[in-house]
Each structure stands twice: as structure tokens, then as C-alpha cells.
Amino acid sequence: MTTASDARFWDRIARKYARDAIADPGGYERTLERTRALLSPDDEVLELGCGTGSTALRLAGDVQGYLATDLSAAMIAIAGEKLSAGAVPTLAFRIATAESSLLEAGSFSAVLGFNYLHMVRDLAGTLGRIHTLLAPGGLFISKTPCLGDMNPLLGLVLLPGMRAIGKAPFVSVFRQTELCRQISAAGFELLSTENHATRGNDRRPFIVARKSVQGSGPLSTQPLSVTS
Secondary structure (H helix, E strand, C coil): CCCCEEEHHHHHHHHHHHHHHHCCCCHHHHHHHHHHCCCCCCCCCEECCCCHHHHHHHHHHHEEEEEEECCCHHHHHHHHHHHHHCCCEEEEEEEEECCCCCCCCCEEEEEECCCCCHHHHCCHHHHHHHHHHHHEEEEEEEEECCCCHHHHHHHHHHHHHHHHHCCCCCCCCCCHHHHHHHHHHHEEEEEEEEECCCCCCCCCCEEEECCCCCCCCCCCCCCCEEEE
């Protein structure tokens, strides 16, 4: 499978995805509230893997500019339909990935990636690109299913089988400790890791990381603020 095949998968299920209910509405609202508190009115924000735009539409009105991107044309089409129904002047949707040339280095105050990092094929490379896209001192805010901390059969048996028959896209299996290590290795200072679930611990840590003011290489990991 390739990135193109991943895009075709999401194109195929986009309408169903848009109809599906949020599994943990309370946890989602908590994530929105926490993210909004981290953003400033003069921020230029990039969201990667925006899907059908629900989160972008909730957050974009609080910042100066918000570019929401996804590799799926069908997802972006649905997001555009939502935007046309209630215009948000600061928001734009584009078909793009973190590696897209339309994204300029150092041009974003914050990069968001919700339910995104486990879907990329080159985690280290994508994190490095996110670091490049951020201005010095910019924030990377993510919430990621860490499948390695869930049922081991999910990553070893179920997901590979589903991918083999076209029922799942590419998905990486890693633990929260590995994800934090990779983010730190990409040159970020880890500021906090939080559990926003309202139905137990769903192993989707909300992580806030900052690019150093100098924008240089990897930093030594600072103690994390861990909340639940």
C-alpha cells in the first residue's frame, strides 16, 4: 500500500466517516477546550489530517489564520460543504500532507495533529517536517491513539488482516513512551501529556510540544506535566 492507496481508502469511506458519531463527546470537548486555551488570536495555525473539518470549524474563529489539510479529496470536499454552510473567514481547507510544497517553512505558530500521527508512514520524517513548518517557539499539539498500549492482537493480527483486504489504511503501532521519544528526538521540548478521556483511559495522549526559540536540533527532554 502507498499514500495514494491510503487516500483512496479515505475517499471511499468519507461520507460514512462524516455520519459517524464521536465515540467520546466529553473527551472531544475537553480536547477542544484545552487546544483553544493554547492558541492566541494572532496565531497562524496548520491542522494536518483534518478529515471532514469538524475540529477546524470549531477552532478557526479564535485565530488569525487556520489552514486545515487532509490527503483525501473527498474529506476536503465535505469540509468545504460545511464551510459554505457557515463561513469562517479565517479558515481554508486544502488537499495536502505535511510534506506538501505549498506549506512554507517557519510560517505557522501552531501545528495540530489529532488522530493523525499513527496514520503517517514515516513518523520521524513527518515530525521533522512539522518542526520545520513551525516558527521558533511554535507549538505542536497532538492527540494520538497509541495502539501499542492497547490490545496486542489489534496490531499483530486484526489491523494487518484488515489492510490485506482493503478494510483499513496504513496504521503504525507504537506505545506512548515511543511517541514521546520520537517527538523529543525531532527537536521539540515536551511540555505536557494529558488524558482527556471521559470513559476511562483510551490510550490517546494529548501532547503539547514546543519548538525551541532558536529552532535548532533536538533538546534534552524536560519533565512532563501529566494530567488526567
